[in-house]
Amino acid sequence: MERKRQMIRLILVLILAALLFAACGKKEEPAAPSGTYKQISQDEAAQMMKLDDGHVIVDVRRWDEYESGHIPGAICIPNESIGSAMPPELPDLDQIILIYCRSGNRSKQAAQKLADIGYTNIYEFGGILDWTGPAVEGNLPEGGYEMENTATVCVDIGGTQFTVVLEDNPSAQAFFSKLEEKVLEVELHDYGNFEKVGPLPWELPRSDEQITTEPGDLILYQGDQITIYYDENTWNFTRLGKIFFQDYETFRSALGDGNVTVRFWLEWTE
Helix, strand or coil, X not given: CHHHHHHHHHHHHHHHHHXXXXXXXXXXXXXXXXXXXXXXXXXXXXXXXCCCCCCEEEECCCHHHHHHCECCCCEECCHHHCCCCCCXXXXXXXXXXXXXXXXXXXXXXXXXXXXXXXXXXXXXXXXXXXXXXCCECCCCCCCCCCCCCEEEEEEEECCEEEEEEECCCHXXXXXXXXXXXXXXXXXXXXXXXXXXXXXXXXXXXXXXXXXXXXXXXXXXXXCCEEEEECCCCEEEEEEEEXXXXXXXXXXXXHHCCCCEEEEEEEEEXX
């Protein structure tokens, strides 16, 4: 009887060891970060364009800019036309997408918006102003295009300029309307070691929801205060937009320690 018990215990030990071995032998693949894109040099982009990997080159300038000269093979998807839905020209979320614009501002905005939609292989490489490769003209859309003035939201933080992509909500729309009237200058102070906050000269409609902030988030608090986050915090806020920066250290250095003066304005392209 004792020998039988020992055999049963041995069998159980062997089964347990086999299960542990299988668990240890199975390597978990790290999940690809979502909602991000990679910034590359124009030389790297030129090399990627030579590969037969199904990539697509996307010019996110306006149609009139695209017509005047663009990278061969590029398709035009104006930054202003990219919202929260997949552009019909980009049906594959995993396709390699190379994005550029005129100077590098709109391409970063478009890259982030596409990443937020769910595209996983986005490479942003700046503006055609710095492009030394070939360029071609023409390729108008069927029916032509309608030229419109477009605006980029800019912010100066302690002397360093960044661009902002606004959310699609009534609060952000009201904020944009205020910037159409005049430049906004606000002095921000530190709070909680994760944000800079200051009073607005007017009150905006609120679209509060519980969110976890990220560095670069532009937040409306209680309808009459504006906040720039440099760390995480979870609360009921209204997200106005996202400040784009190439690296966190540059962004954090611009905010500095203590009070900082920030200026918001619109830059129009014609």
